[in-house]
Amino acid sequence: MRKVVPPLTCSRPDDLTTPSSAQVAKAAPYGWFVASYTFLLAVVVLCIHVHGTYIFVPLFDVVRHLFHLQYAIFAGALLSTVLYLLYRAPVPRLLRDILLIAVYFESLWLVFWVVVHRVFGIELGPAMIVHILMNHAPVTEMGVDPLEVVVALGVAAVVVLLLTLFTNRVASEQPHFVRKRSCIVLVGLFLLIHIPVQTYFAHYVRRNNSAALAYEDCVPFPLDLECLLPGAHHRVSLRNFESSALTSQYFEHFRRTAQPRIPHPQNILWINIESLRFDAITAETMPRLWAFRDEFQLQLNADHWSNANATHFAVFSMLTGLSGYQLPALVSSGVADPFLMMLRDNGYSVRIGKKAHLESADLLGLLPSGVAAAEIGTGLERGDPLMVDQYLWDRRTSRPNPRFDFLAFDTTHWPYHFAPEDAIFQPAPPINSSSLLTRGWMHFSRSESDLVPIRNRYRNACYAADQQIGRVLEDLQTRGALQNSIVIITGDHGEEFEERGQITHSAVLNDFQGRTVLWMHFPNRPSESISVNGPTMHLDIVPTILQALGFDRDVLYTQGRSLLSPLPDRPMLSLSEQGGVAVPEYRCLVSDNYVSRWRYSPSKYLFSGVQRRDGQVVTGKRWLREVRHAYRGTADMYELLPDVSRPPREFVHSG
Numbered sequence: 001m002r003k004v005v006p007p008l009t010c011s012r013p014d015d016l017t018t019p020s021s022a023q024v025a026k027a028a029p030y031g032w033f034v035a036s037y038t039f040l041l042a043v044v045v046l047c048i049h050v051h052g053t054y055i056f057v058p059l060f061d062v063v064r065h066l067f068h069l070q071y072a073i074f075a076g077a078l079l080s081t082v083l084y085l086l087y088r089a090p091v092p093r094l095l096r097d098i099l100l101i102a103v104y105f106e107s108l109w110l111v112f113w114v115v116v117h118r119v120f121g122i123e124l125g126p127a128m129i130v131h132i133l134m135n136h137a138p139v140t141e142m143g144v145d146p147l148e149v150v151v152a153l154g155v156a157a158v159v160v161l162l163l164t165l166f167t168n169r170v171a172s173e174q175p176h177f178v179r180k181r182s183c184i185v186l187v188g189l190f191l192l193i194h195i196p197v198q199t200y201f202a203h204y205v206r207r208n209n210s211a212a213l214a215y216e217d218c219v220p221f222p223l224d225l226e227c228l229l230p231g232a233h234h235r236v237s238l239r240n241f242e243s244s245a246l247t248s249q250y251f252e253h254f255r256r257t258a259q260p261r262i263p264h265p266q267n268i269l270w271i272n273i274e275s276l277r278f279d280a281i282t283a284e285t286m287p288r289l290w291a292f293r294d295e296f297q298l299q300l301n302a303d304h305w306s307n308a309n310a311t312h313f314a315v316f317s318m319l320t321g322l323s324g325y326q327l328p329a330l331v332s333s334g335v336a337d338p339f340l341m342m343l344r345d346n347g348y349s350v351r352i353g354k355k356a357h358l359e360s361a362d363l364l365g366l367l368p369s370g371v372a373a374a375e376i377g378t379g380l381e382r383g384d385p386l387m388v389d390q391y392l393w394d395r396r397t398s399r400p401n402p403r404f405d406f407l408a409f410d411t412t413h414w415p416y417h418f419a420p421e422d423a424i425f426q427p428a429p430p431i432n433s434s435s436l437l438t439r440g441w442m443h444f445s446r447s448e449s450d451l452v453p454i455r456n457r458y459r460n461a462c463y464a465a466d467q468q469i470g471r472v473l474e475d476l477q478t479r480g481a482l483q484n485s486i487v488i489i490t491g492d493h494g495e496e497f498e499e500r501g502q503i504t505h506s507a508v509l510n511d512f513q514g515r516t517v518l519w520m521h522f523p524n525r526p527s528e529s530i531s532v533n534g535p536t537m538h539l540d541i542v543p544t545i546l547q548a549l550g551f552d553r554d555v556l557y558t559q560g561r562s563l564l565s566p567l568p569d570r571p572m573l574s575l576s577e578q579g580g581v582a583v584p585e586y587r588c589l590v591s592d593n594y595v596s597r598w599r600y601s602p603s604k605y606l607f608s609g610v611q612r613r614d615g616q617v618v619t620g621k622r623w624l625r626e627v628r629h630a631y632r633g634t635a636d637m638y639e640l641l642p643d644v645s646r647p648p649r650e651f652v653h654s655g
Helices: 021-045 060-086 093-120 126-134 137-141 146-172 176-205 210-217 244-256 287-291 311-320 324-333 338-345 355-360 383-397 436-444 448-478 538-548 622-637
Strands: 237-239 267-273 298-305 349-352 403-409 485-491 515-521 573-577 586-590 594-600 604-612
Touching: 021 060, 021 093, 021 146, 021 176, 060 093, 060 146, 060 176, 060 210, 093 146, 176 210, 210 604, 244 324, 267 448, 287 448, 311 324, 311 338, 311 355, 311 538, 338 349, 349 355, 383 403, 383 448, 403 448, 448 485, 485 538, 515 538, 573 622, 586 622, 594 622
Parallel strands: 267 403, 267 485, 349 403
Antiparallel strands: 237 604, 298 515, 485 515, 573 586, 586 594, 594 604
16 A cells, blocks of 8 residues: 655745734734834924024925934834844843843933923933933023932833833744844835935035034934045034143143232122023013112123023133133133132132022032032022022121122023012913923923913013012112122023024023123222123123222133223124033034034034024025134134233223
8 A cells, every 4th residue: 555645844934934814913013013113203303303594405304304204213123123133043031121121221312312402402412311310410400300300210211111021022922024024124214214315414414504414413313424424524614722731721820829919809799690681681570670770880781692501601601701611621620710719819708699509500619618608409489588588697797808799599590480479470370390291381382372471480580580689789788888899790691482493591502592681880980881892791701800809901811801991803702502511512603693503523613503693594605704704713712721821911991
């Protein structure tokens, strides 16, 4: 009898077999999961908003959306590739979980980067994340409570854990061909978008198109190979004139040299108002300060600029007379603020009204030993009144030696704190620690009607600060102390309410985030107003005080100019823009009509966009001709420190 032999079967790997309908149905959850993950990230990255006004080249309005979309597809391709490789060969469960956790944290960081940049204009790079975890200064600067950061990180950790567990369950149940095909589809889709988009951008980057450059710089992480592109080095750049020898010599000078003797000591009262716009002081918003306006011979409201649009670089500049670029150099030198050291060594009682203000800006290193700083918190309705209470009590009980008082009023920082009795502008919805949704809505608001309560909250906060400033000024007047006191009223920087498409400050520097107020009262001078021609900066405050104290030259070698002397021609200002933790990530060059941005690198600055100060679209290359004509002179107000081996700059009395 003939033996029947069953037909031969050939076993093949499951990724090479034709999937059955049952396998396809089983694969549906995995496909939906990867697709949903990529889709949600796509919704997030399409919210990236690059600030500034640009002329778009052909097709740019479409390509820019694809440019951002590729980041979501890249994240989806990365996840599908990792899952394909992890389950293709035996991998220990612990190692698999660690890799998945890393992928999901990268995705959540992408989400946080977009949200933080959209809301605050800050690029949340690795250095900033580390600094936030080690120091609450950046968090406070953004108006976010440390508790909110802890909650956000906790929620992120839970989400990552749940996603990891869910992914393990869904991916492990799938045939190999499902993971492989998912990987191929997403990687192919990424390359299909990335290659033409990057080719398009490379073409316009090599031609220094400002829109392409601004979009290429405003990314969570680079997906391009710009440094390898032929001709990429033709990108417009500016030389960094910094001299390490001059920098070292500068700070060594203040380490070894005795502080100069002040010729005519005067009390100094310095009032800094957080986020004070150039148009904030009005009879309605700040009536008590407005009533004292005739006591200030110097009143700059239209063209006075902070040297940065964020607190830490701005306060550093006003108290030292040095640009924010010099902050890391001073910190690493171990030298305190030369201006405060000079006052202390001349017998001044140097007092900081609110230690937490400098601490939140990471500037406690400016304070020399012997400086008193009151332990009063920031961001509270009662913080400013408590500071004024302590200041007035100290004035009544302390000995009458010369004194320097730095009073920082911060109720005007987002989200703008004020007591119920100061809520004179309505509507102004209440904000407290439990109303995070309201905070988020206000920070994301984009309509004109949504801006009304935000502006009202700011005006109410200005009104609240004004009530406390009025107490201080009335005390000086009652005691006759104005006759022997220099009084300074200023803001660390400005504040924006969508005039250029942004909320608050710390984003792309412009007229509203950069300009603030400077009022100065000088004792024993005529009451006539002092005329100043041209733009002024916070760098000018310390040298102005030096001349008011009787010095005939800038003995502290600042980068500013005294406003009691004729100002030199300033066709362009060089200012710091928020973005870096130590060195500002961008510098901004401000002329009469333009603000151009230049991204920091150790040897040069790379062009990263330009905007018109009036908000109109930039046309032509006039702005670039202005930069090339005036840029060399801006090094003295930014990266190049004075040569302390030469005599200091003399003041010229203007009469």
